Amino acid sequence: MSPDDRPVLLVLGSGKREFREYLLRSLARHYRVHLFASGGASWEHEYVTGVTGFASMFDLPPMVEAARALAAREPVAGVMTWDEARTPQTAELARELGLVGDPVAIGRCRDKHQTRLALDAAGVAQPRSQRVDSLEQAAEVARRFGYPVILKPSDLALGAGVIKVETADELPAAWEFTSGQRYLGRPEWRPVVLLEEYADGEEISVDAVSYRGELTPLCVGRKETGHPPYCIEVGHFVHGDDPLMHDPEILDLLRGAHTALGFTDGVTHTEVKLSSRxxxxxxxxxxxxxxxxxxxxxxxxxxxVGLAAAAAATGRAPDVVPDRKLVAAVRFFYPEHNDTRIESIRFDTAGLPAAIDLTALLAEPGDVRSAPPAGTVNGRIAYATAVAQTARECRDALDAAAAALRVNR
Structure with a gap:
């Protein structure tokens, strides 16, 4: 396919280069990517054919106008995003252009309270959950559910504001933590708080693509968390031959959830607890x-997964056939203390094992970073990835990367 023959794909938001460049790189080989971005673009110019900047990516009418103008110049094949906060706008723009996208289904996913209601109505297995609007109501529901419980905002991501509460004595401070979350760029935003039954066991995630209602798992992430009682993601492992990809219970659960939410086309990231029940x-x-x-x-x-998402967004069958069975892993690194001013930061890469795949610095000299819970995603100062035949090789390599990270403060 020559570059001029590539279909136009409208992408909302790009994210940090260290986390999302690989996606734009893949898309650019198959699509002419037009980026809608807050303010504009920088590193993204290498991979996109056009950029439209906006003062606010939450203000839908200007984006609708710009999308219509883009479609008037050349046919747009699809609209997609990997930014959680942009999923509603993406679905609305797709609908405006007559493309694949369902704002109702996306709304049910975006709002975890609506997710719970839809799954409950369909009888899909999940922890009990209730919206709570005050500490007093939270205390009453927690007594009914039984401790431990989970408090979480209904529409944040990446573990922000999520906390495990072991006892009634811990609930007031936990309530202040979750209800006090704020959304940068939206000063008027206040969290809707959910109190949920705690589910024990390992937590996994499944990235899957749905094409015309047929759901196919693409990869299973085995999550590693730290900094209790806060549910902070510190790493993930993905096994190319993970048996959960074909587990009947997991597949039935995923299909039931997607049916309940009315999600038929696109990529989803579903988090599941493998509980004792x-x-x-x-x-x-x-x-x-x-x-x-x-x-x-x-x-x-x-x-x-990025190309599978683009295929679904443009109404085409995705390529979902694996060609290898390796193990890949990532670990995120944080400062030891709150309000750490970074003087210098680097990886001493000499002698790192061959399994180390990437090392990335997320902080620069002069930055001030904090350990969780004050710093969740924004507290990360670096990460490393590893690829090998076994999980043990990956873990040993990531341990070596941790030892090779040099931070002066």
Missing amino acids: GARIIEVNGRLGGGMIPYLGLRATGVD
Whole structure:
């Protein structure tokens, strides 16, 4: 396919280069990418054929006008995003252009309270959940559910504001933590708080593509968390031959959840607890995974989740055939203390094992970063990925990367 024959793909938001460049690189080989971005673009220019900047990506009418103008100049094949906050606008723009996208289904995914209501009505296995509007109401519901419980905002991502509460004595401080979350760029925003039954067991994520209602898992991420009682993601492992990709209970759970939400076309990132009472849906997100999970899936299986999402967005059958069975992993690094001013930061790469795939610095000299919970995603100062035949090789390599990270403060 010559460059001029590539279909036009409208992408909303790009994210940090260290986390999302691989997606734009893949898309650019197959699509002419037009980017809608807050303010404009910088590093993205290498991969896109056009950019439209906006003062606010939450103000839909200017984006609708710009999308219509773009479509009037040349046919737009699809609209997609990997930014959780942009999923509603993406679906609305797709509908405006007569393309694949369902704002109702995306709305059910975006709002975790609506997710819970839809899954409950369909009888899909999940923890009990209730919206709580005050500490007093939270205390009453927690007594009914039984401790431990989880408090979480209904429409944030990446573990922000999520906390495990072991006892009634811990609830007031936990309530202040979750209800006090704020959304940068939207000063008027206040969280809707959910109190949920705690589900024990390992937490996994499944990135899957749905094409005309047929759901196909693409990769399973085995999540590693730290900094309790806060549910902070510190790493992920993706196995190219993970048996959960074909587990009947997991497949039935995923299909039931997507049917309940009315999600028929696109990529989803579903989080599941493998609890002692059976698998339970934690949440369903109407976009591909964060935390480098799609990249790990690509390295472990050969399946490109970003291209699968683009195919679904443009109404085409995605390529979902794996060509390898490796293990890929990522680990995120944080400062030891709050309000750490970074003087210098680097990886001493000499002698790192061959399994180390990428090392990335997320902080620069002069930056001030904090450990969780004050710093969640924004507290990360670096990450490393590893690819090998076994999880043990990956873990040992990531341990070596941790030892090679040099931070002066």
